[in-house]
Amino acid sequence: MQKKIQISQLRKGMFIHEFCGSWIDHPFWKRSFLVDTSEDFSSIKASNIAELIIDTDKGLDVFVEPEPLKSTAPNAIEEPRIVVKRDPVIPVSMDRELDQASQVVAKTRQAVTLLFQEARMGNAVNVESMEPLVQEITDSVNRNAGALIGLARLKTKDDYTYMHSVAVCALMIALAKQLKLGEEEIRDAGMAGLLHDIGKMSIPTEVLNKPGKLTDSEFITVKQHPLAGYQMLLRTANMRPAVLDVCLHHHEKMDGTGYPYRYSAEKISIMAKMGAVCDVYDAITSNRPYKKGWCPAESIKKMSEWSGKHFDERVFQAFVRSIGIYPAGALVMLKSGRLGVVVEQNESSLLSPMVRIFFSSKSMTYIQPELIDLSKPGNQEKIISRELVSKWGLSNIDKYWLGDVGAQHGGW
Numbered sequence: 001m002q003k004k005i006q007i008s009q010l011r012k013g014m015f016i017h018e019f020c021g022s023w024i025d026h027p028f029w030k031r032s033f034l035v036d037t038s039e040d041f042s043s044i045k046a047s048n049i050a051e052l053i054i055d056t057d058k059g060l061d062v063f064v065e066p067e068p069l070k071s072t073a074p075n076a077i078e079e080p081r082i083v084v085k086r087d088p089v090i091p092v093s094m095d096r097e098l099d100q101a102s103q104v105v106a107k108t109r110q111a112v113t114l115l116f117q118e119a120r121m122g123n124a125v126n127v128e129s130m131e132p133l134v135q136e137i138t139d140s141v142n143r144n145a146g147a148l149i150g151l152a153r154l155k156t157k158d159d160y161t162y163m164h165s166v167a168v169c170a171l172m173i174a175l176a177k178q179l180k181l182g183e184e185e186i187r188d189a190g191m192a193g194l195l196h197d198i199g200k201m202s203i204p205t206e207v208l209n210k211p212g213k214l215t216d217s218e219f220i221t222v223k224q225h226p227l228a229g230y231q232m233l234l235r236t237a238n239m240r241p242a243v244l245d246v247c248l249h250h251h252e253k254m255d256g257t258g259y260p261y262r263y264s265a266e267k268i269s270i271m272a273k274m275g276a277v278c279d280v281y282d283a284i285t286s287n288r289p290y291k292k293g294w295c296p297a298e299s300i301k302k303m304s305e306w307s308g309k310h311f312d313e314r315v316f317q318a319f320v321r322s323i324g325i326y327p328a329g330a331l332v333m334l335k336s337g338r339l340g341v342v343v344e345q346n347e348s349s350l351l352s353p354m355v356r357i358f359f360s361s362k363s364m365t366y367i368q369p370e371l372i373d374l375s376k377p378g379n380q381e382k383i384i385s386r387e388l389v390s391k392w393g394l395s396n397i398d399k400y401w402l403g404d405v406g407a408q409h410g411g412w
Helices: 038-046 094-120 127-152 160-178 183-195 198-202 216-222 225-234 241-249 270-285 296-306 313-323 399-408
Strands: 002-006 015-020 051-055 331-334 338-346 349-360 365-373 383-386
Touching (some): 094 160, 094 198, 127 183, 127 338, 127 399, 160 313, 183 270, 225 241, 338 399, 349 383
Antiparallel strands (some): 015 051, 331 338, 331 383, 338 349, 349 365
16 A cells, blocks of 8 residues: 655655655655665655655555553553573584474474465464474574484475475574574574565465476566565564565575565675575575485585675675585595595584495495594594585485484475
C-alpha cells in the first residue's frame, strides 16, 4: 500500500515509492528504492524534501508507539527481568558430539519444516519458538562445530530447503564466533541463517524442486525470494533488523552483480556478507536434484576464486578459519599415497587436521581405517592435495568421518 508521510516519519527499512517535490530538492537520481543504509537515511533527512510516498508492501510502515500496558493492581511494581546464567560450554571431540548434534539437527529440521509450511500458507511466523533451537545449535557449535555442520550437510532433494536453513544457521554462528562478534550478534546471525530462505515458500513447489535447469522465467521467479521473505518477516513482531537484512541481501555480491538491488560492497552489511558466504558454501557442497555437490575442500578452493567479486575478502578468510582449509568431510591425499577423510580440525594448525585413512592409491584397495593426528609431534604424514571423490570412484565416504550417526542420517 502506498502512503504519503512527513520527512520526520522516515525510518530505515522503508521503501520510498516517490519523493514529493522537485528532483533538485534531493540528491538521488533514482525515484524508488529501499532506505537500508545510514548514508541514504541521513541524505534524505538533510534534503529539502518535506513529504514522500512510501510503499508498505515493500518496506516498513510508519512507526506507531504502542500504548503502555495498564495494570489493574494498585501501586503495581514492574517485575524485574530474569537473566538466566548459562554454564560455560566445554569443547568435546567429534565422536562425543555427534549423537547430541544429530538430535539437535533432527529437532530443528522438524521445527523449520513446520515454520516454513506456515509461511507458505500465508501465516505470520512464530520466531520466538525458534530461539531455544538457535541456542541449542550455538551450544553444539561451541562444543564441536564440525559435528553439527557436517550432519546438516547430509540432505535429500525433498528436505533440501529446510536442512539448508539448519546448515546455514550453524555456519553463521561459527563464522560470527570467528569474527569475535558479541553474544547477541551471534544469536542474530544464527536466527538470520535459519530464516534467510523463508521467502522460497512463495515459490511454486514445482519450480522450487525442479530437477532440471530453470527457464529464464522460472529463474526470475526464484530471484524474488529475498524480497518475499523480507515482506513475510516484516509481519512478525519484534523481528531483529539483522535477520531482515540477511534475508533481503544474502544474494548481493561485492561487485554489484547480485540481487535483488545489485548493491556493491560498501552498501552491504557485515551480516549480509556473512550470509552470502555461508549460503553459497552449503549450496555447492550439497547434492541437488540437478547437480551433485562438491566436496568441502573443492568448494573452498572454488569460493576462493570468487572471493573479492562475490564475497567480502575478510569475511571469506574468517569463514575458512572457522571451518578449516580442509573442512571436515574433505577427501585428501597424504604423502604416503593413502586417501583419507578429514574428521576434525586442529586449532593449532589448519594444515594439520585429524584424518581417517581408508584407501591406498598405490594398490587401489580399501585398507583398515586408521585415525591420524597430523599435528602430533613426530608424525611423518602430511596432506599433499585435495581429491575429488568422483576421480577415485568412491562411495559413501561420509561413514569414515561421521561413523554410524552419518549412516543413519544420510537423508534425515
